[in-house]
Amino acid sequence: MAGRPLSPHLSIWKWGPHMLVSILHRATGDGMATVGFGILLWWLGSLASGPLAYADFLAIMGSPIGIIVLVLLSWAFFNHMSSGIRHFVLDLGAGYELDTNRRWSVATPIIGVALTILFWIAILLT
Amino acid sequence: MDRNTPLQNAGAKGTAIGNVRGLGAAHEGAGHWLQQRFTAIGNLMAVSFLLISFILLPDYSYLTVHAWLSDLLPAFALALLIVSTFWHARLGLSVLIEDYVDDAGNKFAAKALLNIAIIAGAGFGLFSIARIALAGTL
Numbered sequence: 001m002a003g004r005p006l007s008p009h010l011s012i013w014k015w016g017p018h019m020l021v022s023i024l025h026r027a028t029g030d031g032m033a034t035v036g037f038g039i040l041l042w043w044l045g046s047l048a049s050g051p052l053a054y055a056d057f058l059a060i061m062g063s064p065i066g067i068i069v070l071v072l073l074s075w076a077f078f079n080h081m082s083s084g085i086r087h088f089v090l091d092l093g094a095g096y097e098l099d100t101n102r103r104w105s106v107a108t109p110i111i112g113v114a115l116t117i118l119f120w121i122a123i124l125l126t
Numbered sequence: 127m128d129r130n131t132p133l134q135n136a137g138a139k140g141t142a143i144g145n146v147r148g149l150g151a152a153h154e155g156a157g158h159w160l161q162q163r164f165t166a167i168g169n170l171m172a173v174s175f176l177l178i179s180f181i182l183l184p185d186y187s188y189l190t191v192h193a194w195l196s197d198l199l200p201a202f203a204l205a206l207l208i209v210s211t212f213w214h215a216r217l218g219l220s221v222l223i224e225d226y227v228d229d230a231g232n233k234f235a236a237k238a239l240l241n242i243a244i245i246a247g248a249g250f251g252l253f254s255i256a257r258i259a260l261a262g263t264l
Contacts, residue, residue, distance in 0.1 A: 004149065030222060033215035037247055044204075044254035047192055054188045062186075077173060084166055091163070122181045 017105035024109060025083040028076035036073050074119055079112030151224035162217045168210030175203045192258060201259035205252055212248035216240065 013019065039061065046053040060066050086108050089095050095104055148154070179200065183190060194200055223236045 026218075026222070029215070029218045032211075033219055037212070037215065041247055041251050041254070044251050044258070047188070047195060048254035048257040051188045054191075058186065058188075074177075077177075081170065081173075084170075088163070088166075119177060119181070126181055 017102055021083050021086070021105045021108050024079055025087075028080040028083075031076045032073065032080065035069070036076065039069070039073065071116070071120065075112060075116040078115035078119070079109060082108040082111040082115070151221075158217055158220075162214065165210045165214035165217070168206065169214055172203060172207035172210055175200075176207060192261075195255070195258045196261060198259075201255050205255050208248050208251040208255070212244050212251070216244040219244075 043057060043061075046057040061070060086095075086104055089104075095101055179194070183194060195204065219240050220237060223233060223240065227233045227236050
């Protein structure tokens, strides 16, 4: 390890909403980059391969477990999107006041869940 | 170290900033940060296009989805989606590796693996889209 002061690890901090947002941002991003990309490439590859391969994809991703994975993936996207937009605001130098920062930290995961619900309602209705 | 370290106390590299520059886990600076933001904007547009398309598609049968993706605009948008999201993911996963893989050799190996996986994955995605698009309407 480096011979200089390092920031203490997660376990010693008192948890706040900003920490949850930060961890969720990384977790959802890495989830999409692994599971999400796997499913995206499987989807494109099966479409390019022909009806039989695509039928396999539909059968598995259309099963209850497949749908749960897709719902979680869509949540990962909307959560990552809302905390990512929060990052853009912070990049502008705005929103660092303690109250404001806490308020948006609480809001971003809620917005992520709300957009996920709206998306699936839209999928089911159309 | 004080915020205003006198030059004579700043050490071998001359200035106070010279002492700390490059000590972060990535050993580099702002280019990565900017690319992450640029690709984030691309991701927002491209994934929005994909999700709205999923909402608007009448069904998800092979014929419907294949016909949709063989059109110029969806094929183009999804090709951009592949480039932007894989680039963004490469940056994000690099940071993950830099944060959690301490050993220099393991870090190099993990990053080499990551780069191969990203290039291979993006290449496979783009090739699949090209095949769908160039097959035309069935």
